[in-house]
Structures are given as structure tokens and as C-alpha cells.
Amino acid sequence: MRAVLVEEFGRLPEVREVPDPVPPAGGVVVRVEATGLCRSDWHGWAGHDPGITLPHVPGHELAGRIEAVHPAVTGWRVGDRVTVPFVCACGRCPACAAGEQQVCERQEQPGFTHWGSFAEYVALHAADTNLVAIPDDLAYETAAGLGCRFATAYRAVVARGRVRPGEWVAVHGCGGVGLSAVMIAAACGARVVAVDVAPEALELAGRFGATAAVDAGAAGGDAAAAVREATGGGAHVSLDAFGSAATCAASVASLRRRGRHVQVGLLPAGGTPVPMDRVVALELDLLGGHGMAAHAYPELMRQVAAGTLRPDLLVGSVISLAETPAALAALSEGSPPGVTVITPHGTDGPGRGPGR
Incomplete structure (x- = not known):
């Protein structure tokens, strides 16, 4: 073959x-x-x-x-x-x-x-x-x-993130798995903030149900702050659908008190900085999604x-x-x-x- x-x-x-x-x-x-x-x-x-x-x-x-x-x-x-x-x-x-x-x-x-x-x-x-x-x-x-992508996003949103109608959901990285998560979260009745550096990806996210968008490249290096502003205090659920140290940290920092971070994007082995002081102070949940x-x-x-x-x-x-x-x-x-x-x-x- x-x-x-x-x-x-x-x-x-x-x-x-x-x-x-x-x-x-x-x-x-x-x-x-x-x-x-x-x-x-x-x-x-x-x-x-x-x-x-x-x-x-x-x-x-x-x-x-x-x-x-x-x-x-x-x-x-x-x-x-x-x-x-x-x-x-x-x-x-x-x-x-x-x-x-x-x-x-x-x-x-x-x-x-x-x-x-x-x-x-x-x-x-x-x-x-x-x-x-x-x-x-x-x-x-x-x-x-x-x-992989659609089923992984489905379980990450529905079973791991436990997204409920009316909640704010931030999706960091709007490639295949991120756009899937946007579509699924919107179908759950959530309000979705899409985060990416590519205008084309953000435009697609809007078509698939995102109600707000954050251009991470134009957010002054602080996409998390832009998400918190767009959601009136932070997302209830935030997913890193890309898989990098920057998007993982931004996803965690995007959350409001007692919010839920779901790591979906694969991260290379080794240290990934996570703002654990915020995790403790706001009682955040850190979750993984693996298919x-x-x-x-x-x-x-x-x-x-x-x-x-x-x-x-x-x-x-x-x-x-x-x-x-x-x-x-x-x-x-x-x-x-x-x-x-x-x-x-x-x-x-x-x-x-x-x-x-």
C-alpha cells in the first residue's frame, strides 16, 4: 500500500x-x-x-x-x-x-x-x-x-466542562478541535468567546455560534484580560484547544471564580507554567480531556x-x-x-x- x-x-x-x-x-x-x-x-x-x-x-x-x-x-x-x-x-x-x-x-x-x-x-x-x-x-x-477532534471536543465540553445553558465558555485556539468546541458549546446554550490570532478562524467561530471574539494577537499580549472583560468577570468554562504554554496559561487566567479549565490541546512533555496562585485563590478546577x-x-x-x-x-x-x-x-x-x-x-x- x-x-x-x-x-x-x-x-x-x-x-x-x-x-x-x-x-x-x-x-x-x-x-x-x-x-x-x-x-x-x-x-x-x-x-x-x-x-x-x-x-x-x-x-x-x-x-x-x-x-x-x-x-x-x-x-x-x-x-x-x-x-x-x-x-x-x-x-x-x-x-x-x-x-x-x-x-x-x-x-x-x-x-x-x-x-x-x-x-x-x-x-x-x-x-x-x-x-x-x-x-x-x-x-x-x-x-x-x-x-478525534469532534468527539474529543464533545466530551470536553459536555462531560468534562459540564457546560450549562447561559454560561460563558472561552475557547482558546480555533482550529479543528476549537471550532468543534465552539459549535458544541453553542448547541448547549452557552455564550461562547472565541480566541485566536487568525481573523479567518475567528470569522468561522462566529459562523459556528461564538457570540464574541478576541484577537489574541491584538490584545496587547493579554488575551485572558480581554476574555474577562468580554464576559463580565471571566468565563465559567475555558478550554485550551490549541496546546501551548501560552494558551494553557491564558485559558486558566480567563476564568471567573470557581471556573473550570479543560486542557484539550496536546502539550509537549516538560514544564508548562500555570498561574497556580489564581487556581488556589479562585478555587478553579483544572481538567483534562482525552478523547x-x-x-x-x-x-x-x-x-x-x-x-x-x-x-x-x-x-x-x-x-x-x-x-x-x-x-x-x-x-x-x-x-x-x-x-x-x-x-x-x-x-x-x-x-x-x-x-x-
Whole structure:
């Protein structure tokens, strides 16, 4: 198969012919019809994840159809249309037994612990625990984001942030996960402040439900103060959807008393300065968001089917596998507006129905 192969961290990868994957024990091989280009993939390519072994194929948010099934799999057949959380849980550890597969103690992550979905095919583990069926009328390009960005934002807003109608929610970083969070928080009835340095991103955030915007580049270096002013004292919930020391600190500093910070963007290993004096004085909650377990998808899927949530609107561009190496490296300069989706088999591949 053809795949994007990283042979040296930080060096432009190449599209190469590599061996086809085979189903792992209890797993499947999926023909990748669409896969998202995410900042987490950039972190892996840049060498920020010590668990990655070279050579490596990135890619972790995907949708496609099952190509091959291990004999131990009972719930899935060749041809099924599926997506998968980026955390593939083992299904057997204490965390999984408690229903918290997103923090599985023996998790696998395509594109990190093993070769991922920037390829024509990808192997996925523990299929009966992790696969999520996608309906025939949901485009693969839309469904790909449900494996990471949109589902991660959904759980971060609804389950971790516990956003309630009328609350102020600040979203720092309006790339794919940030715009998803804006849309989801607005659907929850919250008032949303979008924070970014790119006018195009802030314009999209307004389209997806943000009621206020803060240009972090024009805020005199104090985006948090601008958020506190816009919200009349600070956000009830603030999310760092970008993942940097600056956005993490600004998110925490954006909160009002007893507010809730949710860290969604991946941060490189090492120290990240957090204004802990403010955390103590205002009794702030610091929370992490790490994806969403497969069993939690039905409510998200219902809202997508009903049109309450429109992840299809987040797709900014669709590119080929050949265009992927340059697009991955370009994330060093920032994320483009919306979500970039890769179609390894081309935009007219099998599985694309009318209007998709």
C-alpha cells in the first residue's frame, strides 16, 4: 500500500510503498477512505512523543470500511462502515471495566503506538471494544473527525466542562478541535468567546455560534484580560484547544471564580507554567480531556443525525496522500482554518454515496 512514511523526526516525510497491514489479534484492517490532519500528528512528526518508533506512519482520526477481520472479532464484518476513537482501549483493564476506555491502561493509538491512517489501509486493535458504526448517509470526510477532534471536543465540553445553558465558555485556539468546541458549546446554550490570532478562524467561530471574539494577537499580549472583560468577570468554562504554554496559561487566567479549565490541546512533555496562585485563590478546577470511549458515541451520533451538530461544516479542505507531507510540515507555521481531510484513495473512491 501507499503511505506517508516518517523516517526522521522533523524532516519532510515521503509517500512510499510499504507492506499491507494484517489484522491484529481481535482487530481489523480498515480501508481508509478519509483521515484528518491534526496538530497531534504534527507533535508526533516533530518528535514530541517518546513512544514513536521510526520509521513511522502518522494518522489517528479516520473513517473507512472494514477490509479484513481477525477470527476472534464477533461484532463486525468486511464492508462495514466505521470510525474509531483515537484511543483504542484494551477492554479488559480496570479503567475499561469502569467504562473509562479513553484512559485505558493498555491503550493503543493508531499513528502513535503503531502505524496510523496516513495510508491506504490501517490496522486497528480490539475491534469489538472500539469500532463505531457510521450510517450510510454520513460522508467519510465528516466521519473522520468523529474519531478525534469532534468527539474529543464533545466530551470536553459536555462531560468534562459540564457546560450549562447561559454560561460563558472561552475557547482558546480555533482550529479543528476549537471550532468543534465552539459549535458544541453553542448547541448547549452557552455564550461562547472565541480566541485566536487568525481573523479567518475567528470569522468561522462566529459562523459556528461564538457570540464574541478576541484577537489574541491584538490584545496587547493579554488575551485572558480581554476574555474577562468580554464576559463580565471571566468565563465559567475555558478550554485550551490549541496546546501551548501560552494558551494553557491564558485559558486558566480567563476564568471567573470557581471556573473550570479543560486542557484539550496536546502539550509537549516538560514544564508548562500555570498561574497556580489564581487556581488556589479562585478555587478553579483544572481538567483534562482525552478523547471519548466508543460506548459514549450514540448521543453524539443522534445530534449529528438530527442536524443539531454539523461537523460537516468544519471540513475546510480535502487533499490527496501526495499532498500530505507538505501539509503536515506546514503545521509548524500554524493550522489552516477548519479541518483538513486526506482521502488516500481519491475523492471518488468506493463508499461515497449521493451528495457526499
